[in-house]
Amino acid sequence: MIGRMLMIVALMFIVAVPTMAQGDYDRNSPEFRENTSQFMCLCGCGQDHFECNMEGCGLNEQFKTEILEMMNDDGYDKSEIKEHYVAMYGEVILTAPEKSGFSLTAWVTPFILLGGAGGGIIYLIRKWVRKSKQLMKPELPNGLEDETESDILHSLIDEERKKHF
Known part of the structure; x- marks a missing residue:
């Protein structure tokens, strides 16, 4: 009985000490x-x-x-x-900043705009590169392009082979 009372008092003391020290x-x-x-x-x-x-x-x-x-x-x-x-x-x-309302918008918007502008620039550069490749390459009828390139390549290889062997 006395042991139980001591245990209850000790438990109350343990619980009360952190709340007293909180301030x-x-x-x-x-x-x-x-x-x-x-x-x-x-x-x-x-x-x-x-x-x-x-x-x-x-x-x-x-x-x-x-x-x-x-x-x-x-x-x-x-x-x-x-x-x-x-x-x-x-x-x-x-x-x-606060994570709500205008503060959130003011902090996030510049990053979204930079990402969009970067994506737009990459798109334009790729488009320009594709266009310049098409302008530099002569248009040949279908199928002829591969044959012509292959014939030229083989003739160059044959010429070099004849020079050295």
Whole structure:
């Protein structure tokens, strides 16, 4: 009976400890890295907020402190933090575009256009090459073309054979 009670208390302690520690994020936690790396630093360094190491960037430290407060004090998750900063700065702050709506169209359209233009250029080049081959080759009646080429080839081979043998 006492063993069963100790087991229940131990089980409750095991279950309760991770939930209590859930709000204690620091700058080395993977959750903090995920949250800060989804935003571009606004100091002009071109890095995300987690990686920004530009000297004199006061924006980065303030931003990291705000995110830690949101995670620990307010209990915000990744999507809520993202919504907060997108509402404040717009989609410009994101390191990767949204996968919906105009953002997706704006990122995909140039690649589609480049692929179509490349395919069109290849088609035109092949068409021009075919046309130039037809212009360079004299038109002979059907069947005669193969015989004429074969006769010329055999006569050249015979001439060379006579010269050397």
